Amino acid sequence: MILLPCPWCGPRAADEYAYLGELTPRPDPQRATRTEWRDYLYLRANLAGWTTERWYHRMGCRRYLTVQRHTVSNDVRSVAAAGSGGEP
Amino acid sequence: MTETLSSARELSRALEAMQRQLLEAALRRPRYEVLPLDGTADAVVDHVPREVTVTVTASPRRGMEPTLALSESLARQGYRVVPHLAARLVIDESHLRDMLCRISEAGIRDIFVIAGDGEPAGVFPDSLRLLSALREGQGDGLGQHLEQVGVAGYPEGHPDVSDAQLTRALLAKQPSSTYLVTQLCFSARTVSAWVDRMRAAGVSLPVYPGVAGVVDQRKLLRVAQRIGVGQSVRFLRKHHGLLRLLSPGGYRPDGLVRELASRLAPSADDMAGLHVYTLGAVAATERWRREALEQTLEAVDRHRSRRRRVAPPSRYSALALVRHGVTGQAWPRAWDRHEPRDGYDVVIVGGGVHGLATAYYLATNHGIDNVAVLEKSYIGSGGSGRNTAILRSNYLTAEGVQFYDRSLQLYRRLAEELNFNVMFSRRGHLTLAHSDASLRTMRWRAEVNKLSGVDSEVIDADEVQRLVPYLDTSTAARYPILGALYHPPGGIIRHDAVVWGYARAASAFGVHVHQDTEVTGIDVNDGRVRGVQTTRGPIAAPIVVNATAGWSSLISAMAGVRMPVQTFPLQAAVTEPVRPFLHTVVVSGTLHVYMSQTARGEIVFGASVDPFASYSTRGSLDFLEGLASHVLELMPSLATLRVLRQWAGLCDMTPDFAPIMGRTHVEGFLVDVGWGTYGFKAGPVSGEAMAECIATGRTPELISAFGLHRFAEGELVGEKGAAAVGH
Numbered sequence A: 001m002i003l004l005p006c007p008w009c010g011p012r013a014a015d016e017y018a019y020l021g022e023l024t025p026r027p028d029p030q031r032a033t034r035t036e037w038r039d040y041l042y043l044r045a046n047l048a049g050w051t052t053e054r055w056y057h058r059m060g061c062r063r064y065l066t067v068q069r070h071t072v073s074n075d076v077r078s079v080a081a082a083g084s085g086g087e088p
Numbered sequence B: 001m002t003e004t005l006s007s008a009r010e011l012s013r014a015l016e017a018m019q020r021q022l023l024e025a026a027l028r029r030p031r032y033e034v035l036p037l038d039g040t041a042d043a044v045v046d047h048v049p050r051e052v053t054v055t056v057t058a059s060p061r062r063g064m065e066p067t068l069a070l071s072e073s074l075a076r077q078g079y080r081v082v083p084h085l086a087a088r089l090v091i092d093e094s095h096l097r098d099m100l101c102r103i104s105e106a107g108i109r110d111i112f113v114i115a116g117d118g119e120p121a122g123v124f125p126d127s128l129r130l131l132s133a134l135r136e137g138q139g140d141g142l143g144q145h146l147e148q149v150g151v152a153g154y155p156e157g158h159p160d161v162s163d164a165q166l167t168r169a170l171l172a173k174q175p176s177s178t179y180l181v182t183q184l185c186f187s188a189r190t191v192s193a194w195v196d197r198m199r200a201a202g203v204s205l206p207v208y209p210g211v212a213g214v215v216d217q218r219k220l221l222r223v224a225q226r227i228g229v230g231q232s233v234r235f236l237r238k239h240h241g242l243l244r245l246l247s248p249g250g251y252r253p254d255g256l257v258r259e260l261a262s263r264l265a266p267s268a269d270d271m272a273g274l275h276v277y278t279l280g281a282v283a284a285t286e287r288w289r290r291e292a293l294e295q296t297l298e299a300v301d302r303h304r305s306r307r308r309r310v311a312p313p314s315r316y317s318a319l320a321l322v323r324h325g326v327t328g329q330a331w332p333r334a335w336d337r338h339e340p341r342d343g344y345d346v347v348i349v350g351g352g353v354h355g356l357a358t359a360y361y362l363a364t365n366h367g368i369d370n371v372a373v374l375e376k377s378y379i380g381s382g383g384s385g386r387n388t389a390i391l392r393s394n395y396l397t398a399e400g401v402q403f404y405d406r407s408l409q410l411y412r413r414l415a416e417e418l419n420f421n422v423m424f425s426r427r428g429h430l431t432l433a434h435s436d437a438s439l440r441t442m443r444w445r446a447e448v449n450k451l452s453g454v455d456s457e458v459i460d461a462d463e464v465q466r467l468v469p470y471l472d473t474s475t476a477a478r479y480p481i482l483g484a485l486y487h488p489p490g491g492i493i494r495h496d497a498v499v500w501g502y503a504r505a506a507s508a509f510g511v512h513v514h515q516d517t518e519v520t521g522i523d524v525n526d527g528r529v530r531g532v533q534t535t536r537g538p539i540a541a542p543i544v545v546n547a548t549a550g551w552s553s554l555i556s557a558m559a560g561v562r563m564p565v566q567t568f569p570l571q572a573a574v575t576e577p578v579r580p581f582l583h584t585v586v587v588s589g590t591l592h593v594y595m596s597q598t599a600r601g602e603i604v605f606g607a608s609v610d611p612f613a614s615y616s617t618r619g620s621l622d623f624l625e626g627l628a629s630h631v632l633e634l635m636p637s638l639a640t641l642r643v644l645r646q647w648a649g650l651c652d653m654t655p656d657f658a659p660i661m662g663r664t665h666v667e668g669f670l671v672d673v674g675w676g677t678y679g680f681k682a683g684p685v686s687g688e689a690m691a692e693c694i695a696t697g698r699t700p701e702l703i704s705a706f707g708l709h710r711f712a713e714g715e716l717v718g719e720k721g722a723a724a725v726g727h
């Protein structure tokens, strides 16, 4: 298992968090066609390499985080509060 | 010289296989055209099975009402119905709108548009005008539920319209229609020449050749004369003799249908299915169809067993074992090594059970053996060599149950078929219920299973105790066992042996299995796949199949195809061997654990996927701790057993826990992925279905629910309830 350094709680085991998946830009729900919306819901790049993803520290500070992780080595490059930039 | 000869032979074999497939499909699910008369509904319900589509003609004298009424009644009875809409019987657009509303409310999604005879009753003198109205009305929802719109084709011309005019009309109708049904015809040569002419003129609609059912000859002649198919009646007369034509036995379309299949086989769209004009003789036509289908199936089986006889030489006999034991002589290679060719007819990426089975069935069922399987590491290095090898078919949806049941049937016969001991072992499969809610889903699952003829029942805790004596069934347990879903046909198999057996047999039939050959790129141009780039150089191929499970997003991305897949590791562990004590496979969804005892005596454990997506196959201590605590909840006496190994494999998870199979928007690029934590059991049936899909160019019914397009269309398959615990 891996350690994720939470900006508020420090390094914690990954199973304290909920993994919410890679970040994909959300289309405007008012304007998106059904196909665009379903693409957003279902399609994933699922890269083997550095990805930007959303985690939730459910057993700690209960905040949403933006994490950059390498999906082959599981190295973590950065963890920041969600919405603080660096998101696609 | 020999090379051209053998490739000509290959070609003709492939063609033969396609013809048989085409014939079988056409006879299995034809369209029956019936007249809207009193008694037709009863005749259909009494004789015609639901897999036959029923099309209902429109009577110029009685108007559209009888057609609509009969269509509605048959749709209620569960038939797929196609009402004929005669343009000249439609008064105006609001009449059209009313009819389409009724059609859509009846759940009908397919109409057949014709001009109709006599004077126009309203504003539509011909079918083109009606089709245009449909197209223009689309914006405000006219006919929005329709998925198919058929139009008529005239291989023998039309008594009142010139051929050139007919072709122009078809081209004009093409944008607003989706398929063509030909007028009654008796000569396959005429039909195929006409199809060629139409294709040359730019008509690309799929064609349903129309043939007469089993009908009284006099009636047939009358009809033929009226609709002006004189040429082929002359043909019929010449070949059957006037006497036989008029004999009381009646006309049978056997020969015609066979010849149509053989002439139209090379392109799937040239014979998308069969349209049978029953001309009032529904029962006789249905009797004929059953006989003809049976004969075709027998021919297919004969063909298969003929091919099977040249199956892999039986190197692994008892005698050979003794000989090799005594002499110490090395065994021959099980599958051959080759240099890659410049190109293949089919390239399959991924040497797991799915890729290898697809190659094997391509070669054996379809005679397509210019096939390569490309594997970046060794075969079975992916999920196929890492899974816990549990087989079962007790799924939750009817599609799922039928699909996995077919796979289990193939697995049961696999050792014999491949002459390789795959160690299939029927054990019975128990899914424990720890709550009323799970008991409820299990009852539901049991009913769905039974409806498809799959053995499943809900049993109580005492019965569970009897089957698995070491389980803690006391009410003091943290999660007391209330009962279980018992599925006697479930079992386990030796996963490596399955992979090796398929590889060996496929290789014996001419398939190239290239290990240490990684695909690094896919060449696509003009929306068509052209070949692949590999670490051993480029390989051309008109068909490329992605069977790379956990890596499938990466391969699809090379072809420009996006997928709803996320890769999660799944871990498993195995203990030291002990004496046999656990016969059944035991699963607990609540405790996220399942276990079985192998023939060697080890206990194999599995659980749910890791909590986050990753391509890493490192095991973790968290997993082992969690697993151990859950296992001990179920079976406290295992506390003294030691774990020997743990490992992880990659699982390609989809949003609806169902696979993704078949074609993609890139022509020639097919996928067989999304196998998640449960795809080993599906190896044989997927191989068979993918091979059929490739050989015929058509998606087999069995996998039609699993297409990639379902995500864009919002038609997900609801399999989560039965597949969410990995295995």
Ligand SMILES: Cc1cc2nc3c(=O)[nH]c(=O)nc-3n(C[C@H](O)[C@H](O)[C@H](O)COP(=O)(O)OP(=O)(O)OC[C@H]3O[C@@H](n4cnc5c(N)ncnc54)[C@H](O)[C@@H]3O)c2cc1C
Pocket: B349, B350, B351, B352, B353, B354, B355, B374, B375, B376, B377, B378, B379, B380, B381, B382, B383, B384, B385, B386, B387, B388, B389, B390, B391, B517, B518, B519, B520, B547, B548, B549, B550, B551, B555, B570, B571, B572, B606, B647, B648, B649, B650, B651, B672, B673, B675, B676, B677, B678, B679, B680, B681, B682, B726, B727
């Ligand atoms: C621990 C575990 C337990 C499981 N338990 C069960 C079970 O009990 N029952 C069950 O039915 N299923 C089970 N599964 C799921 C099952 O193992 C898989 O669904 C199945 O094996 C998938 O087979 P496949 O042939 O599609 O893919 P794989 O066997 O994964 O084969 C894919 C192959 O593609 C190759 N490849 C990848 N990229 C490339 C490339 N670029 N070029 C060339 N080759 C490439 C890989 O090396 C790999 O060999 C389990 C899985 C795991 C991990």
Ligand SMILES: [Zn+2]
Pocket: A006, A007, A008, A009, A010, A057, A060, A061, A062, A063
């Ligand atoms: Zn925190």
